[in-house]
Amino acid sequence: MKITEIRTQTYEYRLRRRRGDAHAPSGRTHQHGAVVEILTDTEHRGIAIGSINAVYGIGRLQRVLIGADPRQNAGLWLAMVNLIFKSGNNGILNEALSVLDVALWDLKAKIYGEPLWRLLGAGTNRVMAYASGGDMPLNDEQLVAFYSHMASRGFRAAKLKIGLDIEEDARRLALVRDAMTVDGKPPALMVDASEYWHAKQAVRRIARLEEEFDLTWVEEPVQRADYRGLAKVSSHIRAPVCAGENLKNVLEFQTYIEHGSVDIVQVGRLMSGLTGAMQVANLAYANGLPCAGSDSEGRIFAHVAAALPNHMILECHDDEIEEPMIKADNWIEDGHVVLGESPGLGLTIDYDVLAAHAVDQPRGRRSGAGWAGRRAGAGLWEVPATEEERRIGALPTDGEE
Template identity: 30%
Template sequence: MAPQIEECQISAFTIPTDQPESDGTLQWDSTTLVLVELAAAGATGIGYTYSCPATATLIDEKLRSLVVGANPMNIAASYHAMVHHTRNLGRPGIVSMAISAVDVALWDLKCKLLKVSLAKLLGQVRDAVPVYGSGGFTSYSDDELREQTSGWVKEGIRQVKMKVGRDTCRDPHRVKIVRDAIGDAGLFVDANGGYSRKQAVALMHKFADLGVTWFEEPVSSDDLEGLRLIRDANVPNVEVTAGEYGFQPSYFRRMLELGAVDVLQADATRCGGITGFLAAAAISDAFLIPLSSHCAPSLHMHLGCAIAGIRHLEYFHDHVRIEQKLFDGFVPAKNGKMKPSMERFGLGLEFKSKDAEMYRRS
């Protein structure tokens, strides 16, 4: 008989940041991880998203009944059942994050039942995937910026990203501080939609003079015309990027049809899990646009080794802290790459329940 999913457990954990953080448009002092655990035939698959406790409630009330009793080998059936069942709730936002966490758990469970790593199940094209260090928050002092970004370079990470967009007058100064700190390493900036179109074009030229090669969300990622306008400024060697707020395949298709970005970003904790990320990869491949994953490095590591068009993963400061703290099997970047163990099944992760208990939300 085909195996059946016997149990679905949902939990939420809120972990404080190591200090208050901000970017171009948001401030925060904690991050919430929503965890899904699916059990079948003696194996447990885990999936997660970075969201809010309401996401856990949605999974419990709307998605649990769809996967309990389902065949863990038929992931597509469960995925489409979740999409159809939440139609009237609206797809973007926590609905897609909820689907993402469950979908990742389904893939992890399937791999564990088959006793194979996710990268091997999907088909490897590389054994390790490059990362870039990500942080450089606008709340940091100049000294904190220098310390964090130069620290990544000393660890062998040859590309780093910092936040901009909160203070347009001071941003060139902050970017120069990081340039001086990291030497000839690659330098990326992320405005999180903090600039107007004309501010972005003007600053793009200043950033280019400082060797910036990646300009992420110079304006809102919903302003596709604005992204295209900034891209069409044709500032040499600076790529315009966005896509982290894509929750479904049609979003990525529209972004690429309008020529809004040079590199597409996608986040498996938001865009429908492993299933949704594979769809985003197929769309980017069809448009001959490279792909980069957003945050959650442990979740994207196997995908990065299995998708030919992926350029790199985001080694995001907050999520590295959380995944290192709460997951056994966390793989730190080494020589600028993450390399999954093929001896561990699925994502290669086991949740440290005892260590996480202090962060549990009711």
């Protein structure tokens, strides 16, 4: 069996609602990405969703894949890592490696006729999940509606984007708590500052929230590279620090572990693919730390999460799959992601819908996570959302920008 071709198709679609964080409080209206397919000389093909940026890197990495046996995916992962050694496993090349590794795992599971969660040896096909709104743009009514809906689907944990105005953050967190309280039992509450603060600023702000809330974790309170700052925050607040979402390989996590920078380790497909994510989770496990899975297109990371001995809870941005061109064999039940029996990741592509959303480059001005860059004042002073940003954030995605 040999890999014969790698196909990519870039796309962009309009989101059902705006998503944003402390750096983009008015939110984004579009999402772009790429469908990546690894074809073989059999009927089997591996499918994954990556970024538009990944397409360039795939052009460089595919030379170690074409003609290779896809069942040897661990060896192919190492070959790709070694190929980009000089430039480093970061940026566009990491995005390419990550999506190719995901597609290779999908392909391998299909070859063996098993869903990936079973091929990885998971003892269950159910993964506990939490509601995550990317919710900075939402007004009060929209915020309550979203989390009330997620509570109705059985979610018992929620994460709120914060960082620009601590009193406003506290008020909104109370709305989320009340919306998700069921039979008098409040939800587990997490907050995500999206790397906005510096360390002592974070300690002061979180202390204010802890006067009122029992936080399950505080996510990325300072910049990802500030491992000393993360450790300082962790040692001065009651809540655990959850971090690592934006690191790219297991070697970067070693610094976090050695310096006590993280109490809950984030794991996800962009950490050098599913192979790299499992390495990170194993490092956390060896050091007695739980891990928490990041959101993924089609909730495909649930396959890995189900097989991890130290996985705590998985991020879900919605109870539906946003990407209009894909379907995935999983569903939400009592606040869990339940994985089906379809071979591989359980993804199928509607090629007509994909063609309707095909683009060469993003067209939407507010397209993709991080479109606005880092907000002025980050790491120095909070710059609260303006009235105009709030007005825009509450608009539908096809409204005025």
